[in-house]
Amino acid sequence: MKRTATAAGRLCLPARSSVRSRARQCLLAVLLLGAASGAAPAFAKDPCKMVICMYGKYSKLMGKGDDGGEKCREAEAEYFDIIVYGKKGRINWNNTAKERLKRQNSCPSADRGKTKQINDKFGKSSG
Template sequence: MKAKKLFPAVALAVTALVSTPTFAGDPCATVLCMFGKFKGAGVVEGCEGPVADYFNIVKKKKGKIRLDKTADARQSFLDSCPAADSDKTKEINKKFGKVI
């Protein structure tokens, strides 16, 4: 319960520190939004795009989805946010990396 109350405060603090708007494909926005989903907050308002950016990463070979390659590509995307804690991105990806 405490994590659910903490997430909006953290999201607001991070948003206040960012001077540029968030655009689709922003790995830092995706990390923040996926962390909320990871902690059980679901997809909060304003996170639909960043969460979709994560789940839209799908690797295929000859039309067949490659779950390991998909998870690797998603991890790489999360890790491209320089401010992200790599332990947290790994936790997120462990839970959602192979979800289609």
């Protein structure tokens, strides 16, 4: 690496290298700040509420019940916000359905048969 002399006779690295160094320091500071803040996972909400609300939506479509109305909008939005993209930037519907099912099954008391029914109906849809 080429070094240059300053007017005071001290050696220093070229400006281009110091910009990279400052960028690394800034990136490190941002990462440490994020880790220190205890950032929550992307889906920190209740998966059981999601299952209940999505089953209500499923039941209403099947003519057997009623959805949760305004109380379930957030849980339904959380379900439909789970989207997996492929390498070319397109939505991968198979992996999206798998991730949605995995999220529903993270509720310990959820009936796996019901979560599969919900996922079969809504897993590959955009909402």
